Amino acid sequence: MPLLEVDNLSVRYGSIKAITDVSFHVEQGEIVAIVGPNGVGKSTALNALSGIIESNGGLITSGEVRFEGHNITGFKTHELVQQGISLVPEGRRIFPRMTVIENLEMGAFTIKDKSIVNNEIQRMLDLFPLLKDRTLQQAGTLSTGEQQMLALGRSLIIQPKLLLADEPSLGLSPNFVDMIFEKLVEINSEGTSILLVEQNARMALEACHRGYVFEMGKISFDGKKDSLVNDERVQKSYLGK
Numbered sequence: 453m454p455l456l457e458v459d460n461l462s463v464r465y466g467s468i469k470a471i472t473d474v475s476f477h478v479e480q481g482e483i484v485a486i487v488g489p490n491g492v493g494k495s496t497a498l499n500a501l502s503g504i505i506e507s508n509g510g511l512i513t514s515g516e517v518r519f520e521g522h523n524i525t526g527f528k529t530h531e532l533v534q535q536g537i538s539l540v541p542e543g544r545r546i547f548p549r550m551t552v553i554e555n556l557e558m559g560a561f562t563i564k565d566k567s568i569v570n571n572e573i574q575r576m577l578d579l580f581p582l583l584k585d586r587t588l589q590q591a592g593t594l595s596t597g598e599q600q601m602l603a604l605g606r607s608l609i610i611q612p613k614l615l616l617a618d619e620p621s622l623g624l625s626p627n628f629v630d631m632i633f634e635k636l637v638e639i640n641s642e643g644t645s646i647l648l649v650e651q652n653a654r655m656a657l658e659a660c661h662r663g664y665v666f667e668m669g670k671i672s673f674d675g676k677k678d679s680l681v682n683d684e685r686v687q688k689s690y691l692g693k
């Protein structure tokens with residue numbers, strides 16, 4: 453049984469159909485990439501399974517999302533966190549007025565035991581050493597790359613089984629892009645499965661085990677890393693070859 457299964461998902465915003473009959477899955481232990489150009493429904497697909505689609509004005513009109521075999525369609529964010537699913541939203545959405553530590557504490561809101569929270573915060577600071585000297589800094593004053601590290605740390609603090617990440621490399625300098633992808637691979641090797649939405653197809657397909665290419669609200673093709681990277685259409689459209 454796959455960890456995450458999405459069957460025939462359709463989402464509309466008002467009268468606009470954003471995605472139609474989209475099906476994909478994530479196996480335990482995988483990094484799965486969703487790539488494709490602007491506006492084809494990548495974030496919509498991710499948000500539809502992460503419980504924030506309604507607050508964005510979207511409506512799931514068909515489909516089912518299952519996690520470990522249970523139907524989780526339409527679950528709210530906190531219910532997903534309880535299942536072990538965590539989202540790093542597009543644009544990071546850190547709390548700019550709060551300190552680095554306070555942001556990490558927000559990610560741990562479901563953990564009641566303060567000593568566990570402190571241990572987990574320490575674990576995140578070890579994973580992202582750049583944040584160590586900045587624990588009391590207001591998050592809004594961090595550089596974009598540091599904010600992305602914080603957003604990742606905030607999502608990982610509950611030790612999710614599945615991490616959903618929307619464009620984690622967007623707007624970052626090449627060094628930070630490399631760092632983010634290295635971290636994702638490291639996190640994955642420690643047991644967290646990852647569903648990664650990226651416009652940076654080159655990096656995402658390099659890091660993934662399998663991928664899906666979205667076009668105009670549908671999946672145009674999918675496959676294992678090697679078959680995608682060697683596919684002529686993918687090379688031409690997304691890898692600039």
Ligand SMILES: Nc1ncnc2c1ncn2[C@@H]1O[C@H](COP(=O)(O)OP(=O)(O)OP(=O)(O)O)[C@@H](O)[C@H]1O
Pocket residue numbers: 465468469470488489490491492493494495496497508509510651
């Ligand atoms: N809140 C919204 N209200 C109305 N239409 C929306 C909303 N969010 C997205 N859309 C529309 O749905 C379609 C898919 O958008 P989505 O954000 O999922 O694309 P995307 O593939 O993530 O794009 P990008 O790569 O630019 O992030 C687009 O046509 C977009 O204009």
Ligand SMILES: [Mg+2]
Pocket residue numbers: 494495496542619
């Ligand atoms: Mg998007």
